[in-house]
Amino acid sequence: MSQKQRQRRARGKSPRQYEEAPNGSGRATGPTTTLTGPVVLGSVVTVGELAEAIGVSAVEVIKSLIRRGIMASINQQIDYETAAAVAAEFGVETEERVPEVIQQASAAIEHQLREGAGDPEAQPRPPVVTIMGHVDHGKTKLLDAIRETNVAEGEAGGITQHIGAYQVEVQGRKITFLDTPGHEAFTAMRARGAQVTDIAVLVVAADDGVMPQTKEAISHAKAANVPIIVAINKIDLPSANPMRVKQQLAEVGVVPEEFGGDVPVVEISAKQRLGIEDLLEMILLVADLMELKANPNRPAIGVIIEAKVDQTRGPVATALIQSGTLQLRDVVVVGGTWGRIRAMFDDRGRRVRRAGPSTPVEILGLLEVPEAGDLLQVVDDEKTARDLAEERARQRRAETFSEMRVVKLDELHAGIEAGETRELRIVLKADVQGSLEAIQNALAKLNEETESVGITVVHSGTGAISESDIMLAATTGAIVIGFNVRPDVAARRAADASGVDVRYYNVIYHLLDDIRAALSGLLTPETREVTDGYAEVRETFRLPNRTIVAGLYVLSGKALRNSRVRVLRNGTVIHDGVVASLRRFKEDVREVAAGYECGLAIEGFNDVQAGDQIEFYHVEEVPRGA
CATH class of the missing domain: 3.40.50.10050 (Translation initiation factor IF- 2, domain 3)
Structure with a gap:
């Protein structure tokens, strides 16, 4: 009998306990623990705590995480969903224990937002409108015409540089506009769970028609299930053709009302201030059909539109209140930070003391800069705010190490x-x-x-x-x-x-x-492409044998002599081939790292041009089911 066997027998444990995995996989998992019921885990748990709770070694838990593409140490925190999946692999049932402060806060938000128009004290609120469309079609000029201020000329090149939220009054009623730098910001906020827009105004130039970004904006608005109002801009130009624009819209699934569809279309000229009143009336009409309501007599719940650090004022955030009323001195939790409201400003820079539903305000007093799309919630006291913010910050850190729940x-x-x-x-x-x-x-x-x-x-x-x-x-x-x-x-x-x-x-x-x-x-994929590096063609040279050599600057990864290469021009693949030669100065080399220049000749291809992108890649076999 070996010394290790004698030591195990002295502790009353047989070697078999160390050789058989609790899930029957045959892997060594360390001493097992007999569990009579579900293991209770927190919303965030370290790898070591999980291993101890389910009775397996930390090494096996780390291996399980690696198989899921998560690199974590024994002290790294992971979220409950990931921990539950690992525990299930070892045949252990789990149950989540959500901290009471999180439970109460989440329940309050869910109840207040779900009740919405059904709240007996709910009152009509202003609609929140997002301006979307192709670049240079006049989005900011339209907002400029509505606000009767000069926004566009104060921005570089007339292009919107930030997300702004503005409120205007029409016929004694208010409308809130979100002026975004594009639908990317619109969708980025949705990706964080913030659905803030009620109506999307799609701006299309009458002389230009439906363009690629117009189609993208339509796709983003439809994915968000937001009603669309089309504003055909620049009708004052001689080349304007609104009917052609309507036909193009119908072809991409946005059917105008006059064609038998359900999308209102208003013809405007932001420059000449034509049709603006008609557009605003249409927005109010669509808002009336939606019956937008919220209770202003509750603690505020809102969404962060943008945030930054001001050198003199500290963290500054623009918040759009969704329900309730935000007041000075309120204690708020925003994502993983918190603070007490020290000052509030409206879209004209004026100090305000209160902000009701659908009102955008700039707030001061947060301890850190939040992220766009973070939820703002008023709580009772600073202790609750601190506990809630710390717990959410822990969850957020854990989630960054967890798998994305995306479709494969x-x-x-x-x-x-x-x-x-x-x-x-x-x-x-x-x-x-x-x-x-x-x-x-x-x-x-x-x-x-x-x-x-x-x-x-x-x-x-x-x-x-x-x-x-x-x-x-x-x-x-x-x-x-x-x-x-x-x-x-x-x-x-x-x-x-x-x-x-x-x-x-x-x-x-x-x-x-x-x-x-x-x-x-x-x-079941049997092969997989692996990208080795990307490079940009800076210059081309013709050799005496008529071969074209591309002078490259390696942007990322490595340029490898044994890789295959794709030549991309404006994102489109124009050639897929192999490397004929790779040189640095006058010497043949096997690889060139990012940040260095080199010369490349592609076998059987001489049409390479300055500005082309070169993708170096190889194909590798993967086992079935991997």
């Missing part, structure tokens, strides 16, 4: 069988309009064949996959499909951060086969 094509069938998935949502981008229409038609036919789950194209368009596409997919639970296009740098970063599933194809049949296989549970 590989896991779609499992979700269908579990009853979690009834719809496959897709953000579709292609290189040309012809390909886009062909894919949409093919998906529509596939949708007719499918009974278990519906296929919905949330947004489609041509050109590179943008950050806006990734944010829309993250918010709506969609996958992104690129046909002969790739993501730009910002989109790639957003996809990595959010975990959105991005798929690339260059053959329509492969795309359809994958979706059909995913729906039937047969999709």
Whole structure:
């Protein structure tokens, strides 16, 4: 008998306890604990605490987390959902213990917002309107005309530089406008659970018509289930053609009322102040149909529109009150921070003492800068505020180490069988309009064949996959499909951060086969693309043998001699091939790191141009079910 066996026997434990895993996997998990009921865990728990609670070693818990793509140490905090999934792997049931301060705060918010118009003391509130549309179509000029102030000329190039919230009075009634730098901010707030907009005004230039960003704005508004009012701007120009704009809108699913649809259309000129009154009346009419109400006699609940640090005033946040009334000296919790309201200012910079429902105000007094989309809630005292803020901050830190709950094509069938998935949502981008229409038609036919789950194209368009596409997919639970296009740098970063599933194809049949296989549970990837690096072509050179060499600057990762390369022009793949030579100065090299320059020749391809993006990648095999 070995010394280790004698030591185990002396402690009254057999070696078998150390060799068999409680879940039957055969992995060593350390001493087991007999559990008679569910293990109670907090909303946030460290890896070590979880291991002790479920009776397995911390090493096994860490291995389980790594298999889920979460790198955590023994003292790292994880959220309850992740902890419950790990415990289930070891056959242990769990139960969440939510701190009382969180329970009470969440219940108060849910009750107050859910009751809404049903509250006996509820009163009509101003509608909250977001201005959306393509760049240069006159969004800020329209708001400028409504407010009768000069916003646009005070901004660089006439482009909105920040999110502003403004309130105007029309016929004795108020309307709140959110002036955003684009629909990205609109969706970013939705991604954080903040649904603040009641009505979307879509600005379309009469001389320009429906443009790519117009279509994106429509997709974002529809995904948020927000009613749309179309404002056809610039009707004073000689080249204006409002009827053509209406026809284009109908073609993309926004059918004007005069065509038998349900979307109001108002023709305006922000520059000449034409049709502005008609637009405001239409906003009030749509708001009346929605019966927007809130109770102003309760503690305030609101959403942070923007926040920053002012060198003289400290953390400054713009809040839009949704329910109740915010008053000076109120103690508030905002996301993971808190404070007492020291001062409030309206959109004109005037000091105010109270802010009711649908009123935007700039507030001072928070200890830290909150994030856009954070919920603002008035609480009874500073102790409650401090406890609630600390608990939420802990949860937020834990969630950053947890998996994103996003849809993966590989896991779609499992979700269908579990009853979690009834719809496959897709953000579709292609290189040309012809390909886009062909894919949409093919998906529509596939949708007719499918009974278990519906296929919905949330947004489609041509050109590179943008950050806006990734944010829309993250918010709506969609996958992104690129046909002969790739993501730009910002989109790639957003996809990595959010975990959105991005798929690339260059053959329509492969795309359809994958979706059909995913729906039937047969999709199991056998190969996987791994991106090694990205570079930008700064200059091109012609060698005596007529070969074109691209002078590259490596932006990220590495340029590898043995990688395959894609040449991207404006986000569209124009060539996919192999490296003929990779040089730094006059020497052949195997790799070039980010931040350095090099020369690249691509086998059989000489059409490379300055400004092109080069993607270095390789394909690796992965085991089935990985």
